[in-house]
Amino acid sequence: MENRGSGEILIKAEGVSKKFCKSLKRSLWYGMKDIGFELIGRDRNRTLRKEEFWAVKDVSFELRRGECLGLIGHNGAGKSTLLKILNGLIKPDTGRIEMRGKVGALIELGAGFNPILTGRENVFINAAVLGFDKKEIEEKFDEIVEFAELEEFIDTPVQNYSSGMKVRLGFAVAAQLEPDILIIDEVLAVGDIGFRLKCLNLLDRLIANCSVIFVSHQMPQVSRLSNQLMLLDHGKVVYTGSNVPSGIDQYYSMMSTKGLEFINTEGGVELLQIGIQNAQLTQGTLSVNHGDDLVVEIRLKISNQYANPKIHLIVFDLEQRPIGLIWPKEDIPNDKITRIDSEFSEIHLNLKTDHINLSKGIYSLTLSVTNDGERVLRISSVLTFQVLSDRDIWQPIEFESYWS
Numbered sequence: 245m246e247n248r249g250s251g252e253i254l255i256k257a258e259g260v261s262k263k264f265c266k267s268l269k270r271s272l273w274y275g276m277k278d279i280g281f282e283l284i285g286r287d288r289n290r291t292l293r294k295e296e297f298w299a300v301k302d303v304s305f306e307l308r309r310g311e312c313l314g315l316i317g318h319n320g321a322g323k324s325t326l327l328k329i330l331n332g333l334i335k336p337d338t339g340r341i342e343m344r345g346k347v348g349a350l351i352e353l354g355a356g357f358n359p360i361l362t363g364r365e366n367v368f369i370n371a372a373v374l375g376f377d378k379k380e381i382e383e384k385f386d387e388i389v390e391f392a393e394l395e396e397f398i399d400t401p402v403q404n405y406s407s408g409m410k411v412r413l414g415f416a417v418a419a420q421l422e423p424d425i426l427i428i429d430e431v432l433a434v435g436d437i438g439f440r441l442k443c444l445n446l447l448d449r450l451i452a453n454c455s456v457i458f459v460s461h462q463m464p465q466v467s468r469l470s471n472q473l474m475l476l477d478h479g480k481v482v483y484t485g486s487n488v489p490s491g492i493d494q495y496y497s498m499m500s501t502k503g504l505e506f507i508n509t510e511g512g513v514e515l516l517q518i519g520i521q522n523a524q525l526t527q528g529t530l531s532v533n534h535g536d537d538l539v540v541e542i543r544l545k546i547s548n549q550y551a552n553p554k555i556h557l558i559v560f561d562l563e564q565r566p567i568g569l570i571w572p573k574e575d576i577p578n579d580k581i582t583r584i585d586s587e588f589s590e591i592h593l594n595l596k597t598d599h600i601n602l603s604k605g606i607y608s609l610t611l612s613v614t615n616d617g618e619r620v621l622r623i624s625s626v627l628t629f630q631v632l633s634d635r636d637i638w639q640p641i642e643f644e645s646y647w648s
């Protein structure tokens with residue numbers, strides 16, 4: 245067993261499972277049967293019936309005070325369902341959950357607010373639901389409003405708030421009351437950058453004294469906040485433990501097989517070949533070492549009417565964020581263009597980038613060809629490659645740096 249410090253255990257989940265049904269009609273019928281079974285003292289049906297599937301299957305974990313569990317996985321993996329079970333919004337079909345202390349949760353954005361009541365009224369109601377008494381709420385009220393930066397709007401009905409304003413208020417209530425357990429679902433993705441930074445700083449402070457479960461698709465945020473990680477795949481736990489980088493690695497390699505491909509061409513240009521000249525194959529993926537040169541070989545058939553072609557590559561990270569551009573300043577050398585016939589020529593060249601300083605991870609390249617500034621070909625995710633490095637860094641670029 246790994247040593248995980250002496251913080252008391254605040255959350256204990258054992259063999260938690262939840263199934264859903266794909267058909268609404270059947271699910272209503274099964275629901276009625278389950279209630280009937282419960283009324284006569286029989287267990288719920290624990291096997292899958294027609295059109296049912298496990299949204300969460302056999303999840304067990306413990307979380308101590310001072311620990312933050314990052315919960316990750318693809319869309320539909322079961323993360324939100326698990327959070328709802330932990331928060332008591334959904335009853336599991338099997339398993340047991342023990343939670344100790346006050347629980348703050350921000351799961352469905354703004355779902356906890358009554359739209360016709362003002363922000364002020366909602367703060368009092370929400371905090372009371374979380375288990376705080378009137379005096380505790382009054383003491384914290386100003387801090388909550390200040391954190392949410394909603395001083396001017398606190399007496400406005402919540403139905404007139406923007407979605408960002410609802411998130412601010414929800415997060416402020418859930419976090420400022422310093423609960424023992426804090427459950428948050430992707431909330432940081434909604435706020436603006438200023439609010440996100442504020443939340444991250446607050447979470448840094450809170451984690452020392454509570455247990456946090458945090459769902460996110462943003463791996464830099466997960467690696468910054470979490471000291472425990474759980475990776476779900478179709479409801480099942482694929483990784484759980486304190487080696488956060490290793491869990492994130494597994495998540496990335498699961499995602500790398502689900503590449504996107506989108507081709508947009510105006511005609512007149514055809515990609516004949518593309519590859520990374522200096523890559524090796526690692527478990528079926530093209531790999532280069534961090535700091536190596538990247539040499540991309542490109543062969544195109546292009547109409548002679550495009551007299552001034554330019555080629556560039558855009559580098560995307562696994563979450564499809566554009567993070568870099570490979571775009572040589574010089575024109576394509578004439579000796580790389582061979583005339584095939586009166587209509588077409590072939591361009592065959594290597595595009596070399598010195599010492600790529602991308603950090604460890606999976607990246608993809610989008611090819612773009614323009615003529616006189618107008619795009620004539622774009623192929624998304626034309627190549628996917630992996631950068632190998634010993635250093636676990638999630639920021640996409642590692643600048644070369646030295647003591648001087």
Ligand SMILES: Nc1ncnc2c1ncn2[C@@H]1O[C@H](COP(=O)(O)OP(=O)(O)OP(=O)(O)O)[C@@H](O)[C@H]1O
Pocket residue numbers: 264265266299317318319320321322323324325326
């Ligand atoms: N009330 C429901 N009835 C039927 N199916 C449901 C219900 N809620 C969720 N599901 C299904 O359960 C599975 C898990 O959904 P869940 O929302 O937990 O995924 P998630 O990991 O949070 O995904 P995302 O990253 O997209 O938020 C999905 O297939 C979803 O369609």
